[in-house]
Each structure stands twice: as structure tokens, then as C-alpha cells.
Amino acid sequence: MGVGVLGMGQYLPTKVVTNKDMEKLVDTTDEWIKTRTGIEERRFAEDDINTSDMAYFAALQALEKANVSVDEIDLILTATVTPDTPFPSVSCMVQERLGAKNAAALDVSAACSGFMYGMITAKQFIETNAYKKILVIGAEKLSKITNWEDRSTCVLLGDGAGAAVMGEVSEGKGILSFELGSNGAGGKELYQNEQDMLVMNGREVYKFAVRQMPESTVNVIDKAGLQKEDVDYLIPHQANIRIMEAARERLGISEDKMATTIKKYGNNSAASIPMALAEAANEGKIKDDDIVVLVGFGGGLTWGAVAIRWGK
Secondary structure (H helix, E strand, C coil), X not given: CEEEEEEEEEXXXXXXXXXXXXXXXXXXXXXXXHHHHCCCEEEECCCCCCHHHHHHHHHHHHHHHHCCCHHHCCEEEEECCCCCCCCCCHHHHHHHHHCCCCCEEEEECCHHHHHHHHHHHHHHHHXXXXXXXXXXXXXXXXXXXXXXXXXXXXXXXXXXXXEEEEEEECCCCEEEXXXXXXXXXXXXXXXXXXXXXXXXXXXHHHHHHHHHHHHHHHHHHHHCCCCHHHCCEEEECCCCHHHHHHHHHHHCCCHHHECCCHHHHCECHHHHHHHHHHHHHHCCCCCCCCEEEEEEEECCCEEEEXXXXXXX
């Protein structure tokens, strides 16, 4: 039995904030942001839109794309570091709003790696026949934990959500291999402080990511018994274009085979990979039988990678 993605969805806040807009908020320039990060604009959720709202809207689209009814969902997993409240969880809020009366619900906290942690958790439940269909969501409202006086981080972040319905797929398709990891000793380099603001040691996080992302990418390809040239599409965590390029160059694939939604949406933490995957799938950039690699890193420090043969 294979376990894979049956349908994808995303939610994009309507408020677009360009680099020129950021110049009015903090001492920075459009050129500085683009050169160092690859970001040109990002989306911010309005005050009356919270993480659970974005998660719900992305989930609705994923269910529609998968042609799966709410009653068929057995479990909801939401990866987030910006829940509406510590409890109830975002997943419980989504469960209530969807009317998914048969679903258990819990949140996953692995920062930007969270969606992959959620996918692999879902895989285990489905492979053991405990559950049949699972809704995995990555949703973040990073704008509410952004320190607008820290010009090195505030220009990076954006809001949004992506969701996947996971279930049984044809033999040979779905998740082929994965890698999850953590290094708690690095937690001090990227964390939420006592004022609930995001704090990052950019230099140290960059050094970690530019090594770990390419390494994890190659590891899951090897574990799947594939060659680098077998990869059809790469979806890295949309953190920094230079880090993303390091992973792409390690694979030796062309630029058009890598998702670069960072230009439009910035860094969306746990939402970045599912948003990029949903966009690629729904725009036809990923085709049936394609080999797709997801890879990312985040606070914790955590990292993860997943190799998928696309299709049902």
C-alpha cells in the first residue's frame, strides 16, 4: 500500500505588502531585501483573520480537490507555531468549523519543518490501518509574532496556509522515503522570546540551513533508491533564495524545477511548503508519476525531507 496526497489546498491573505511598503516601516531597501532573500512581497492576514481561519479555508479547498467528504476525515493535524490560543488547538477549531465529527485533532509544533512532520505522522496512522484519510495543514500568522523593530527578520515573514488530504494511493506511488531530525542545542538560534516575538540569529541559522537542506535532499533520494536526475520537482522551505539555491545546485536540476513562491509570499514557516506544493499541483507544474522532493528546516532546530512519487 502506498500513502500519498489525494488533494491540496491553500489560502492566501488578501493584503499584499511589497518591499517598498516595508521601506516605510523599517530602515531597509527593496534592493537589500531582494538581493539577500529573494523576497519581493508578502501577504499579511487582516486583524480579524487568525491562523485557524486560514487553516479552515485551505482545508476546504484540499477536500474539494481530493473529492473527499468531511465525514471521511479521521484525523486533523495542523503544523503551526502561531496558534490562535495555546488551547484549544487550531486542529480542534478546524474540526469544529468543518463539522468533521469523526476526526481526532491535534497540532504539530516543529516550526518550518512542521508540515513534513505532520505528513509522516499521517503516513504511520494510514499504514497501520488505524485511519484511512487524514487532513494535514500548515498554517501561520507570523505577522502577530514579528518584531517590527528588527529589520533583519521583519522583512522575511508572511502569513498563509496550505493543506493536504492524505490517504491510500496506488502501489509504488505516494511517499517513498523521508528524513526527520532535530538538534535542540540549536534552539537558542531561532525562538520565540518572553515578549512572544520571533528572534533569529540569522548567521547561525543560515550556516545550519545551507548545509542541512542539501544533505537531507540527497539523503531521501538515496533512501528511495533514486538518482538525483530522477527528481522532477523540488519544493524547499521558502526561507531564503540562497539557501534554496544551495539545495537545487546539489541536485543539479534546472531553475524551472524548483518552487520559488518566496518571491510572492515570503517565509511562511510551517505553511511555506504546503502552500508551494498546492500551487504547483493545482497549476499543473507537478504531473502524475513525477518525483517530488520536499525539504525544509526550522526552529528547534528541526529539519525534514520527503520524497514522493506523485499521483493516486
